[in-house]
Amino acid sequence: MALSSARLERFARHIVIPEIGGAGQAMLTEKHVVMVGLGGIGSPALQYLAGAGIGRLTLIDDGAVEQSNLQRQTIYTERDIGHGKAVAARRWLANFDDALEVTISDARVTRDNATQLVAGADLVLDGTDTFATRLAVSDACVSAGVPLLSAAVGRFQGQVGAFRGHLAGEPCYRCFVGDAFDAEDCDSCAEDGMLGAMAGWVGTLAAMQSIKCLIEPLQTMNGPQWGHVQLLDGMAPSLRSFAIAKDPGCRACGSPR
Numbered sequence: 001m002a003l004s005s006a007r008l009e010r011f012a013r014h015i016v017i018p019e020i021g022g023a024g025q026a027m028l029t030e031k032h033v034v035m036v037g038l039g040g041i042g043s044p045a046l047q048y049l050a051g052a053g054i055g056r057l058t059l060i061d062d063g064a065v066e067q068s069n070l071q072r073q074t075i076y077t078e079r080d081i082g083h084g085k086a087v088a089a090r091r092w093l094a095n096f097d098d099a100l101e102v103t104i105s106d107a108r109v110t111r112d113n114a115t116q117l118v119a120g121a122d123l124v125l126d127g128t129d130t131f132a133t134r135l136a137v138s139d140a141c142v143s144a145g146v147p148l149l150s151a152a153v154g155r156f157q158g159q160v161g162a163f164r165g166h167l168a169g170e171p172c173y174r175c176f177v178g179d180a181f182d183a184e185d186c187d188s189c190a191e192d193g194m195l196g197a198m199a200g201w202v203g204t205l206a207a208m209q210s211i212k213c214l215i216e217p218l219q220t221m222n223g224p225q226w227g228h229v230q231l232l233d234g235m236a237p238s239l240r241s242f243a244i245a246k247d248p249g250c251r252a253c254g255s256p257r
Helices: 005-010 021-029 042-051 067-071 085-096 114-118 131-144 173-177 196-214
Strands: 032-036 056-060 101-105 123-126 148-154 157-163 228-233 238-243
Touching: 021 196, 032 042, 032 114, 042 056, 042 085, 042 123, 042 196, 056 085, 085 101, 114 131, 123 131, 123 196, 131 148, 131 173, 148 196, 157 173, 157 196, 196 228
Parallel strands: 032 056, 032 123, 056 101, 123 148
Antiparallel strands: 148 157, 157 228, 228 238
16 A cells, blocks of 8 residues: 555654664555554554544543543543543544544443354454453454454553464463453452553554564564563562463363454
8 A cells, every 4th residue: 555645754653663664554544453442552542543543543441431541541632531432532632643543332342242243353452351251352362363452550560461372282361361260250450550651562562563473474474472461570670581382182172262
C-alpha cells in the first residue's frame, strides 16, 4: 500500500528505523487489531497503536467511564465520565487520526459472542481484568485462528503473554492458567488495586509486542516470543520471560479438540 506524503511525514520516525522502514509501515497500515478492554492497559496501548498507524481497530468494552478510572486510563477526561468507554475511545481516535478505520462494540464479551467478535482480525490484544473474560477471549482466538496478546496488571506487577494456540505444538492462554479461573467472581484490579504508571508500562509493552506481531513477516524485530510470558515487576524494577508448555489435555487447544 502506497502512503501519501502526509502519512509519510507522520510516520517518518518509524520509517527511518531499519527494522520497520517503509515496508513495515505500509504493513501496519493494512492490519486489523481487535482490542478487548479499554481500561488501564487498553488506553495506553491504544494510543501507541494509533500512533503507529494501525489501519483498522475494533474496540470492545461494555463499561462506562468512572471517576476512579482517570487515575490510570489515559485516554479519558472528566468530560467522558458516564459515557461508554468504546464511544469515548472512538472520539479520542477521531481527534487523534481520522484516517484510521474504527469499529466499536459495547457488548459484554461472553463465550457465546467472543468468536464472532475476534474473527477476521490479524491480532487480538486483551487487556481485560477478569480471568473469565480473558479465557473466553483466548478460547475464541484458538477457535478463530487468531494470534493473541494477553496482558494483565495488578498493584506493582504485570504480564504480557503472546499466544498462538491455534497452531500445532503452541500453547494458548488456557494452557498457562488452566480451568480454575472461569468463574466471573475471580479477583480483578478493583479488589487488588493498581499503580497507574504500572498499567502504563504494561500497556506500552503490549503495544510494542503488537507491532512485533504485525510486522513479523519482515523478520526484522525477532517477533514477540510466541508461547512466552513477559513478567514485569515495578518494585524491583525488572522484566523477565518464561516459556509456557502446551497442555495436551487443554480443552481449548489440546488434541483431540
